Amino acid sequence: MSLPPGAPGPGGPGPDDPDGPDPRAMRPLGPAAPASAVAVGLLLGWLVRPGSAALDVVPPLVPWASVLVLGVVAGILALTAVATRRTLTDAHRTGRRLEPHRAVNRLVMARACAVGGALVAGGYAGYALSWVGLGTELADQRLARSLAAAVAAAAVVVAGLLLERACRVRSEDPDA
Numbered sequence: 001m002s003l004p005p006g007a008p009g010p011g012g013p014g015p016d017d018p019d020g021p022d023p024r025a026m027r028p029l030g031p032a033a034p035a036s037a038v039a040v041g042l043l044l045g046w047l048v049r050p051g052s053a054a055l056d057v058v059p060p061l062v063p064w065a066s067v068l069v070l071g072v073v074a075g076i077l078a079l080t081a082v083a084t085r086r087t088l089t090d091a092h093r094t095g096r097r098l099e100p101h102r103a104v105n106r107l108v109m110a111r112a113c114a115v116g117g118a119l120v121a122g123g124y125a126g127y128a129l130s131w132v133g134l135g136t137e138l139a140d141q142r143l144a145r146s147l148a149a150a151v152a153a154a155a156v157v158v159a160g161l162l163l164e165r166a167c168r169v170r171s172e173d174p175d176a
Contacts (some may be wrong), residue, residue: 033115038125041123067169069157070117074155078159107163117154124146
């Protein structure tokens, strides 16, 4: 069966169809992927303490280096977001343009960091929750360090989302 001229194909409206959205256009990362990653991280992080007790191993202590590394990653992502936004908004004045492959690399990095940071934040938060209510000094130490790491990982998520938004290019179509 052949379609009449101008009719959309089996996949919906085509890229040249003014009535439908361009299926090749990339949409911003929705809340489902980071939220799912946080949920999985919470479960896995919470299972570390009971799992280590079942295996008769000492539960891990979160080092401050983890918090520092996550903070540095968040800072680098935030600086990259600022530089990307500045490059894209000033391109018409300065003549400096962001090469397409670099923009795509930054976009992929931003999305990966947002989802990966959400998983890590959930993991540290789940590990911290597993220590709530235990009144020992080591439990309090593990709780505090895990919460600090969860906050730093959440900063990675926010910076990743900012970088993703910075990679957006304004449409040249005045009707869009």
